[in-house]
Amino acid sequence: MSIATVSRVINGNYPVGKKTRQRVLKAMKDLGYSPNHVARSLALQSTSTIGVVCTDLKNPYFVEMIEQIQLVTAGSSLQLLLQNTSVAENERDAVQLLLDRRVDAIIFIAHHEELDDVEHITSTAKMVPVVLIGQELPGTKVMSICAEEEQGMYTLGKQLLQLGHRNVLFLGGKEGSHPTEVKLRGLRNAFALNNDVRLEVELTGYQYTAANVLEDRIAGGLLQWCTAIVAVSDYVAIGALNVLDANGIRVPTDITVTGFDNIFWATCVRPKLTTVEPNKELLAQNAVHAIMNALDGQASIGKVLVPSELILRGSHRSIISK
Amino acid sequence: MSIATVSRVINGNYPVGKKTRQRVLKAMKDLGYSPNHVARSLALQSTSTIGVVCTDLKNPYFVEMIEQIQLVTAGSSLQLLLQNTSVAENERDAVQLLLDRRVDAIIFIAHHEELDDVEHITSTAKMVPVVLIGQELPGTKVMSICAEEEQGMYTLGKQLLQLGHRNVLFLGGKEGSHPTEVKLRGLRNAFALNNDVRLEVELTGYQYTAANVLEDRIAGGLLQWCTAIVAVSDYVAIGALNVLDANGIRVPTDITVTGFDNIFWATCVRPKLTTVEPNKELLAQNAVHAIMNALDGQASIGKVLVPSELILRGSHRSIISK
DNA sequence: CTGTTAGCGCCTTCAT
DNA sequence: ATGAAGGCGCTAACAG
Numbered sequence: 001m002s003i004a005t006v007s008r009v010i011n012g013n014y015p016v017g018k019k020t021r022q023r024v025l026k027a028m029k030d031l032g033y034s035p036n037h038v039a040r041s042l043a044l045q046s047t048s049t050i051g052v053v054c055t056d057l058k059n060p061y062f063v064e065m066i067e068q069i070q071l072v073t074a075g076s077s078l079q080l081l082l083q084n085t086s087v088a089e090n091e092r093d094a095v096q097l098l099l100d101r102r103v104d105a106i107i108f109i110a111h112h113e114e115l116d117d118v119e120h121i122t123s124t125a126k127m128v129p130v131v132l133i134g135q136e137l138p139g140t141k142v143m144s145i146c147a148e149e150e151q152g153m154y155t156l157g158k159q160l161l162q163l164g165h166r167n168v169l170f171l172g173g174k175e176g177s178h179p180t181e182v183k184l185r186g187l188r189n190a191f192a193l194n195n196d197v198r199l200e201v202e203l204t205g206y207q208y209t210a211a212n213v214l215e216d217r218i219a220g221g222l223l224q225w226c227t228a229i230v231a232v233s234d235y236v237a238i239g240a241l242n243v244l245d246a247n248g249i250r251v252p253t254d255i256t257v258t259g260f261d262n263i264f265w266a267t268c269v270r271p272k273l274t275t276v277e278p279n280k281e282l283l284a285q286n287a288v289h290a291i292m293n294a295l296d297g298q299a300s301i302g303k304v305l306v307p308s309e310l311i312l313r314g315s316h317r318s319i320i321s322k
Numbered sequence: 323m324s325i326a327t328v329s330r331v332i333n334g335n336y337p338v339g340k341k342t343r344q345r346v347l348k349a350m351k352d353l354g355y356s357p358n359h360v361a362r363s364l365a366l367q368s369t370s371t372i373g374v375v376c377t378d379l380k381n382p383y384f385v386e387m388i389e390q391i392q393l394v395t396a397g398s399s400l401q402l403l404l405q406n407t408s409v410a411e412n413e414r415d416a417v418q419l420l421l422d423r424r425v426d427a428i429i430f431i432a433h434h435e436e437l438d439d440v441e442h443i444t445s446t447a448k449m450v451p452v453v454l455i456g457q458e459l460p461g462t463k464v465m466s467i468c469a470e471e472e473q474g475m476y477t478l479g480k481q482l483l484q485l486g487h488r489n490v491l492f493l494g495g496k497e498g499s500h501p502t503e504v505k506l507r508g509l510r511n512a513f514a515l516n517n518d519v520r521l522e523v524e525l526t527g528y529q530y531t532a533a534n535v536l537e538d539r540i541a542g543g544l545l546q547w548c549t550a551i552v553a554v555s556d557y558v559a560i561g562a563l564n565v566l567d568a569n570g571i572r573v574p575t576d577i578t579v580t581g582f583d584n585i586f587w588a589t590c591v592r593p594k595l596t597t598v599e600p601n602k603e604l605l606a607q608n609a610v611h612a613i614m615n616a617l618d619g620q621a622s623i624g625k626v627l628v629p630s631e632l633i634l635r636g637s638h639r640s641i642i643s644k
Numbered sequence: 645c646t647g648t649t650a651g652c653g654c655c656t657t658c659a660t
Numbered sequence: 661a662t663g664a665a666g667g668c669g670c671t672a673a674c675a676g
Contacts, residue, residue, distance in 0.1 A: 002663050007655060014656090017661055037422040038363045039653030042668050047360060057389050058586065060382070067379050070406070079419070082404055084392070097401070100359040238590050245592070264380070268560050270567070270592045324647045329671060336672095339645055361669035364652045 010035055041102065048076075050291060051098035053083040053091070054109040058208065059235045060263040061280075065109045065133065068284030076292075078104075088112035092120045105129040105291040113177045129294035131287050134278075135178045136303055143294070144303040145286045147278030149179060149260070150186035152308035156230065156258060156276060157190025159310060164320035165228040165256065166194065169217070170201045171240060172210040172232035180232055183260065187230060198225065206232065211239030218247050227256060227319055234259035234266045234275055241269055241315070252317035262311055271314035282306040332357055363424065371401040372613060373420035375413070376431040379406050380530065381557045382585040383602075387431045387455065390606030398614075400426075410434035414442045427451040427613040435499045451616035453609050456600075457500040458625055465616070466625040467608045469600030471501060471582070472508035474630035478552065478580060478598060479512025481632060486642035487550040487578065488516065491539070492523045493562060494532040494554035502554055505582065509552060520547065528554065533561030540569050549578060549641055556581035556588045556597055563591055563637070574639040584633055593636035604628040 001020065008014040009024045016024075027033070041047040052069060054062040062084075070080060081103055083094040091112050098106055105128050111121060118137060124130055125141040136144035160168060170187065173180030180203060191197040202217070204210040211231070214222065231237035237259030244251055251257050251271055259266060262277035286304050294300045323342065330336040331346045338346075349355070363369040374391060376384040384406075392402060403425055405416040413434050420428055427450050433443060440459060446452055447463040458466035482490065492509065495502030502525060513519040524539070526532040533553070536544065553559035559581030566573055573579050573593055581588060581597040588595035608626050616622045 003654075004656080004664080005662060007653095008662085011655080015661060020661080034418065034422050036364075036424060036653050038360060038369060038424050039668090040655080041360045042358075042364050042652090042670090043654045043656085045668070057385060057392075063379060063385055070379075079423070080404065082402065096356065100356050101401070102358060102360050242590060265587055265590065268564060268587065269590055325670075326648080326672085327646060329669095330646085333671085337645060342646080358669050361652090362671075364654090364668090365670045365672085367652070 045102075046104055047102050049079040049081050049101075049103050050288075051083060051095075051101075051103040051106040052080045052109065053085060053094055053098070053106065053111065055085055055112060056110075056206070057084050059206070059233070060265060061233060061235065061261040062109050064263060065280055065284060068280050069107065069288060071281075072284050072288040078288075085112065088114055091115060095120050095124055099124065099127070103128065104295060105131075107287050107291065108132045108135070111135060114174065129291045129300065131290050133283055133287055138303075141300070143290050143300050145283055145290065145306065146182075146303065147283060147306050147308045149182045149276075149278065149308060150189075152260070152276040152278065152310065153183040153186030153230075154190045155310045157187045159312075160228055160230070160256070160258075160316070161190065161194060161197075163256075163316065163318040166196050167198045167226050168200075168228040168230055169222070169226050170199065170230050170232070171204070171214070172206060172236035173203050174205060175203050183232060200226070206236065208235060208239045210236045211243050214240060214243045215247070218243075218249070223249065223254060228316070229255060229257045231257065231259050234261045234263045234273055237273055237275070237315075238265065238269050241273075251315055256316040256319075258316060266313070274313045274316040275311050276308050277311050278308045279306050367424075368426055369424050370399045371403050371423075371425050372610075373405060373417075373423075373425035373428040374402045374431060375405040375407060375416055375420070375428065375433065377407055377434060378432075378528070381528070381555070382587060383555060383557065383583040384431050386585060387602055387606060390602050391429065391610060393603075394606050394610040400610075407434065410436055413437060417442050417446055421446060421449065425450065426617060427453075429609050429613065430454045430457070433457060436496065451613045451622065453612050455605055455609055460625075463622070465612050465622050467605055467612065467628065468504075468625065469605060469628050469630045471504045471598075471600065471630060472511075474582070474598040474600065474632065475505045475508030475552075476512045477632045479509045481634070482550055482552070482578070482580075482638070483512065483516060483519075485578075485638065485640040488518050489520045489548050490522075490550040490552055491544070491548050492521065492552050492554070493526070493536070494528060494558035495525050496527060497525050505554060522548070528558065530557055530561045532558045533565050536562060536565045537569070540565075540571070545571065545576060550638070551577060551579045553579065553581050556583045556585045556595055559595055559597070559637075560587065560591055563595075574637055578638040578641075580638060588635070596635045596638045597633050598630050599633050600630045601628050 006024050008016050009021050085091040085094045121142060122140045131143040131145060133145050191199060202213050204213045229240055231240055237257055240257055241251060249255060259273045259275040262275045266273035266275050283306055290301055328346050330338050331343050378384060407413045407416045443464060444462045453465040453467060455467050524535050526535045551562055553562055559579055562579055563573060571577060581595045584597045584599035588597050605628055612623055
């Protein structure tokens with residue numbers, strides 16, 4: 001029989017006779033035939049794969065997001081092509097590679113905002129659907145799914161206030177970076193009504209080593225004024241726990257520490273980390289659905305916000321003496 | 323000019339005139355042309371991508387292995403197509419999907435040994451190079467790169483002996499599973515000369531929840547006899563730390579706990595985990611190189627062993643009274 | 645050194 | 661309901 005018929009039984013999008021179908025199916029088993037997805041992609045001009053770029057596989061937040069995304073795409077025929085761009089300069093190449101491989105869309109779990117221009121992203125968004133998680137590029141075609149980080153941080157800030165904290169150090173993140181700026185805004189808003197609050201900021205990056213700055217801070221008398229460290233992420237917060245521990249400082253007795261992201265390991269460190277859950281599941285669902293809709297030709301949503309939730313565990317304490 | 327010429331300047335594998343090259347290069351920039359990797363793959367019968375399958379992205383060991391593999395392939399044009407098969411039944415589909423997408427080779431960071439037949443692996447190995455990390459399929463074409471887990475466990479066992487431990491519980495893993503069997507063998511060999519050793523075994527799987535069995539064990543008087551818990555992995559060991567902590571049992575004061583894999587988080591829990599480093603870097607290098615060689619038509623290595631190293635940290639202690 | 649041609653394996657429109 | 665033919669974008673062998 002003809003090639004075309006085989007194609008039709010495989011895709012089932014055209015009528016095929018019962019008997020012919022059986023015959024084809026049998027032949028496929030016998031010959032151990034498996035459809036060539038590459039040729040299929042070329043013909044269809046669609047690879048059924050979506051590129052996923054993150055900046056650091058060492059940070060469990062990204063891995064957990066990837067897992068969530070996989071869960072959402074599991075039903076469909078979509079595959080993920082991962083790309084992690086530990087160094088900023090790689091980001092353009094990573095995107096280009098994804099484009100060369102003709103991914104149908106791209107999800108940025110994070111992109112390097114320190115890159116002076118984001119043309120590689122905005123121009124990509126003109127070719128395929130692009131969604132940013134936790135960041136945004138207003139005025140462009142790139143879609144955005146964000147957790148309510150500002151709200152989350154605001155709630156956390158209010159909580160600290162209520163526990164008596166007035167002197168806090170914000171740790172990690174980067175100036176001009178969306179996740180950092182948004183969190184700082186939330187925190188500052190929470191403190192806005194209390195003019196006795198002292199908020200210092202150490203924007204030492206998103207790496208685990210971001211907490212190393214505490215060594216100097218401790219030597220410089222951190223404990224003399226600061227009662228709470230608010231980290232930009234759990235990953236950094238756990239780094240902080242390690243540095244504090246190495247210096248004989250007890251958490252939360254001597255100092256309060258909070259994180260953000262609610263990664264799995266937040267419950268494995270001691271004390272267990274007080275943090276904010278950005279709702280990774282909803283983030284992933286929205287991101288994938290936004291892409292599926294765009295792929296279906298529907299109008300792209302600009303930006304969607306997903307609620308986040310404060311999670312109180314053991315790394316904070318009240319410093320109000322009764 | 324002709325299509326072929328363009329192809330030649332892109333690949334640089336055929337002579338092209340200086341002027342023509344310039345002209346082509348310029349045109350590529352102007353048109354924003356990017357080579358279609360899909361078409362290229364179809365023509366070359368090679369996708370430059372290698373499939374990577376693991377069983378659980380939640381276990382950082384797998385993620386760290388993926389990172390190491392990426393580091394090795396970074397120089398080349400090889401990309402990784404990830405596939406994680408949390409449930410065993412998915413493994414066959416995962417492999418088939420990889421085959422459909424015509425990956426050039428497959429690396430199993432782990433495969434589900436509970437599957438009664440592994441024909442989907444052995445038959446795959448006849449089509450593309452296949453390497454197993456940490457497991458083996460002797461008598462087949464599938465290659466194997468293993469850490470010296472037996473030796474590592476042996477060393478750990480000897481160390482425990484020397485610290486006075488004679489009553490240990492092996493925790494996690496699965497009966498008939500290579501990583502489990504090999505580790506148990508190493509441990510038993512270490513204890514072989516001491517007939518006063520009591521070794522019990524709880525093969526409750528590789529999940530984080532494998533440690534939950536300790537709840538019952540504790541209720542059943544674990545502390546009355548056992549002085550050391552040897553976990554099949556750091557992941558399970560950290561689960562154990564959490565369960566013990568929840569039950570008010572102190573490590574290592576009340577009981578010693580050891581892990582395996584030396585994952586990053588082993589240094590973030592308290593106490594820091596005593597463990598064995600399987601040398602993930604060498605594992606990855608060997609795996610990728612084995613594949614590259616096979617792709618180059620060289621004879622495939624059957625199995626290679628990579629040394630592992632005992633790492634003493636804080637989760638063990640001597641119970642010899644002076 | 646460069647242009648022409650024939651596939652790679654599949655999908656799809658057009659006939660039948 | 662099925663077969664034939666053209667094309668997806670690229671590479672490789674063959675001519676010039």
